[in-house]
Amino acid sequence: MTQVTVENVWKVYGDQTVLENINLEVEAGSFVALVGPSGCGKSTFLRMMLGDEAPSKGRILLDGVALDAEPSPDRGVVFQKYSVFPHLTALQNVMLGLEFAQSPFMGRLFGKAKKLARAESLEMLKCVGLSNAAGKYPSELSGGMQQRLAIAQALVKKPKILLLDEPFGALDPGIRAEVHEILLRLWREEGMTIFMVTHDLSEAFKLGTRVIAFDRLRTRPEEMKAYGATVTFDLDVDGKSVPPRPEMREELAAAAQ
Ligand SMILES: Nc1ncnc2c1ncn2[C@@H]1O[C@H](COP(=O)(O)OP(=O)(O)O)[C@@H](O)[C@H]1O
Ligand SMILES: [Mg+2]
Structure with missing residues (x-):
């Protein structure tokens, strides 16, 4: 099609x-x-x-x-230079993608929605091989890991x-x-x-x-x-x-x- x-x-x-x-x-x-x-x-x-x-x-x-x-x-996007936020952990970066998709004005989720977003984000980090880096900041990740994080951030929104x-x-x-x-x-x-x-x-x-x-x-x-x-x-x-x-x-x- x-x-x-x-x-x-x-x-x-x-x-x-x-x-x-x-x-x-x-x-x-x-x-x-x-x-x-x-x-x-x-x-x-x-x-x-x-x-x-x-x-x-x-x-x-x-x-x-x-x-x-x-x-x-x-539509999701990944640029050459990684586009993740330096002051957020890997997990927070991936969750942010979901939070803005679901709550465009606040950019924040609460309660159940937040738990769900967290679970989905952890799953996405696992998919790109970053389970162990969930709590790390981008500066603590290699270039390849940062780029995988950017991919996770884009893909979590499906x-x-x-x-x-x-x-x-x-x-x-x-x-x-x-x-x-x-x-x-x-x-x-x-x-x-x-x-x-x-x-x-x-x-x-x-x-x-x-x-x-x-x-x-x-x-x-x-x-x-x-x-x-x-x-x-x-x-x-x-x-x-x-x-x-x-x-x-x-x-x-x-x-x-
Ligand atoms: N916002 C813009 N204003 C004016 N010119 C632009 C703008 N964006 C891109 N261009 C021009 O358009 C052309 C194509 O740019 P670009 O799409 O970045 O090429 P590529 O990605 O193939 O290298 C370049 O000449 C660039 O200077
Ligand atoms: Mg270009």
Whole structure:
């Protein structure tokens, strides 16, 4: 079933066209890896998916309904730099996600609701392998643990769509592989749809069921402002155990130049 429809979406800042004519249909449960050169509008696209920004033209539909012009619990986000609060423990950080989702004005829960939120948050910490770190502050956690905490914070709200903006770029390769496995497991278990921006093609093919590249088709200096990036490649990566075909990699590597 088509879950996300992006219809002729443009994004223009002042006199600069960043994205143009983006059209996509994404099935529920897809893992979309989004690649493209720096500055081509990948983060801008995610911000529009999040509802943080509206398209200048066109629209984005979620289950056939135009996206709210503001963030909603339907969509969770994890950025490259971990987004957890330094003055809260791991458990408090995860609970905060739930508290704001359930009590947007107060940001606090009491009594039964609070107990339930605590139990769900502890369960989520367990899922990302942080059971023993529940009482620790972010500064006491390694980079990989902080990023797992950010994932727990986003996932505890059970978003339908998870948006990841270069979430693993700052992690060491060994830790990155570990967090990949956790993310893949949660993705399968929760049946979420994921949009992940990455500059690492092997990561895109390893995790994605679909790899999409944004790029500018016109790159002469006098054209840079008037024209934005658009979808230049859109490849289904079928059979996750099968390595991507070499020609796909070459095409994408050329597109990412
Ligand atoms: N709020 C904004 N106001 C003006 N220009 C912006 C804003 N956000 C992004 N841009 C511009 O849009 C372009 C794309 O940025 P971004 O989406 O961050 O690219 P990417 O994530 O692909 O590296 C850049 O030229 C950036 O300067
Ligand atoms: Mg970016």
